[in-house]
Amino acid sequence: MPGTLPLADRTIAEVGELLRRREVSSRDLTEACLGRIARDGERLNTFLAVGEERALAAADAADAALKDGGGADKPLLGIPYALKDIFVTRALDDDGQPNGGLPTTAGSRILEGYRCAYASSAEERLSNARAVLLGKTNLDEFAMGSSNENSAYGPVHNPWDDRLVPGGSSGGSAAAVASGQAFFATGTDTGGSIRQPASLSGIVGFKPTYGRVSRYGMVAFASSLDQCGPLVRSVGDAATVLQALAGHDPRDSTSVDTPVPDYGAALTGDVRGLKLGVPREYFVAGMEPGVEAAVRSAIGVLEGLGAEIVEVSLPSTDHGLATYYIITPAEASANLARYDGVRYGLSAGDDDLIENYVRTRGSGFGPEVKRRIILGTYALSAGYYDAYYVKAQQVRTLIKAEFDSVLSGVDALLAPTSPSVAFKIGAKADDPLLMYLNDACTLPVNIAGLPGISVPCGLSDGLPVGFQVIGRAFDESTVLRVADAYQRAAGFIDLRPPTAYG
Numbered sequence: 001m002p003g004t005l006p007l008a009d010r011t012i013a014e015v016g017e018l019l020r021r022r023e024v025s026s027r028d029l030t031e032a033c034l035g036r037i038a039r040d041g042e043r044l045n046t047f048l049a050v051g052e053e054r055a056l057a058a059a060d061a062a063d064a065a066l067k068d069g070g071g072a073d074k075p076l077l078g079i080p081y082a083l084k085d086i087f088v089t090r091a092l093d094d095d096g097q098p099n100g101g102l103p104t105t106a107g108s109r110i111l112e113g114y115r116c117a118y119a120s121s122a123e124e125r126l127s128n129a130r131a132v133l134l135g136k137t138n139l140d141e142f143a144m145g146s147s148n149e150n151s152a153y154g155p156v157h158n159p160w161d162d163r164l165v166p167g168g169s170s171g172g173s174a175a176a177v178a179s180g181q182a183f184f185a186t187g188t189d190t191g192g193s194i195r196q197p198a199s200l201s202g203i204v205g206f207k208p209t210y211g212r213v214s215r216y217g218m219v220a221f222a223s224s225l226d227q228c229g230p231l232v233r234s235v236g237d238a239a240t241v242l243q244a245l246a247g248h249d250p251r252d253s254t255s256v257d258t259p260v261p262d263y264g265a266a267l268t269g270d271v272r273g274l275k276l277g278v279p280r281e282y283f284v285a286g287m288e289p290g291v292e293a294a295v296r297s298a299i300g301v302l303e304g305l306g307a308e309i310v311e312v313s314l315p316s317t318d319h320g321l322a323t324y325y326i327i328t329p330a331e332a333s334a335n336l337a338r339y340d341g342v343r344y345g346l347s348a349g350d351d352d353l354i355e356n357y358v359r360t361r362g363s364g365f366g367p368e369v370k371r372r373i374i375l376g377t378y379a380l381s382a383g384y385y386d387a388y389y390v391k392a393q394q395v396r397t398l399i400k401a402e403f404d405s406v407l408s409g410v411d412a413l414l415a416p417t418s419p420s421v422a423f424k425i426g427a428k429a430d431d432p433l434l435m436y437l438n439d440a441c442t443l444p445v446n447i448a449g450l451p452g453i454s455v456p457c458g459l460s461d462g463l464p465v466g467f468q469v470i471g472r473a474f475d476e477s478t479v480l481r482v483a484d485a486y487q488r489a490a491g492f493i494d495l496r497p498p499t500a501y502g
């Protein structure tokens with residue numbers, strides 16, 4: 001069936017094959033994506049910047065390399081992609097002059113028009129892989145959100161239904177990949193921001209182990225949890241993109257110097273002999289019945305493939321949300337201190353320094369970012385530090401220890417990604433706590449630093465549902481193996497929103 005999809009909606013594996021057989025060109029692929037961006041980009045509000053000319057020039061260069069027989073060892077050569085606009089892109093030359101590169105906003109007014117002098121590791125590595133950068137995708141401001149409604153540049157709409165959110169914070173990336181505007185996109189995941197929008201938009205999203213991919217050039221939200229990963233249409237494509245992104249980078253002190261295995265080799269399609277745990281606490285109260293049914297049936301598929309399914313318990317799951325909403329605002333309040341209206345980004349231009357801080361930050365940050373800075377500053381302040389921050393770090397250790405102990409008895413865990421399908425724009429916007437609950441199933445994975453992938457497992461009320469495979473630290477291979485075996489057997493690899501056609 002995949003062959004019947006329009007070019008823009010196929011997987012990297014399929015179009016890569018066509019490229020190497022020279023049946024299509026990188027220019028064809030790039031034009032197909034640019035055509036989709038022209039058709040749907042504005043309506044869905046997926047992109048904050050598009051670099052059409054540079055993309056076409058990169059595509060032509062890729063075509064020239066393919067003509068010379070290149071590409072065999074470069075599966076991303078000539079493949080058009082997007083970066084979440086939280087990855088800085090080099091936009092100034094050595095003399096500080098604009099070089100035609102793309103600006104970086106992090107979804108915030110405070111960085112409007114900001115041009116960075118250096119490339120993020122993600123841009124650099126994907127450019128070394130000769131992928132074709134199309135543009136920068138919309139996101140919740142500084143990646144704080146679960147619906148993309150917190151972007152200073154307007155909400156992103158879900159390609160399955162314009163009235164719905166695509167999830168967040170990598171909502172632009174998810175919607176772009178789901179609607180054929182890019183073959184893959186990067187995201188960042190601090191508490192679920194790759195996996196949850198992948199789930200709500202019907203695609204695959206993979207958060208690797210903390211430390212697996214460099215954070216260099218990723219605008220910091222909560223540095224001890226932020227991690228970069230791919231949003232793609234198949235598990236096989238996730239393996240391909242992760243291969244290009246992963247690896248030690250001395251410029252990120254938390255990037256781990258450990259060998260990167262061949263992820264493609266993990267995709268055996270065989271899960272016989274694997275023991276997969278289902279944590280009972282993840283089927284939370286308030287979960288939509290259609291979501292639970294789809295996830296349970298995915299677990300049944302893996303059992304049918306020969307995996308042993310066992311129920312397990314992670315009793316501290318309930319404390320994940322509170323822990324996360326102490327630690328991440330605390331780190332954010334420190335990280336965001338750099339937006340002072342002096343060094344870069346927006347400046348109110350006031351001669352009085354304090355007045356300049358107040359006016360720049362007052363007008364440059366949106367309400368959710370301010371809420372988190374206030375929460376974090378409070379949690380770190382004298383007298384509250386021990387009660388909140390230190391306590392949260394202790395619970396974090398407990399959560400991690402529980403995962404480690406359970407994962408010593410099973411090869412991976414299976415769980416829902418989000419308790420609900422995509423919801424209406426505006427439905428939770430006035431209730432931060434309700435919004436935060438979206439991430440109950442994803443954020444413990446970040447707290448423990450583990451790899452987790454979200455894979456589509458069907459529809460509920462006509463909208464996509466995803467389930468998670470969570471693995472041991474640095475064992476991305478088993479996560480990919482389980483997810484891929486499921487995807488091959490269950491076939492939701494062809495799931496596309498109505499916008500994919502016509």
Ligand code: GLN
Nearest residue numbers: 143144145190191192193
């Ligand atoms: N939705 C979560 C939050 O608002 C997670 C965000 C993320 O992973 N960047 O913090």
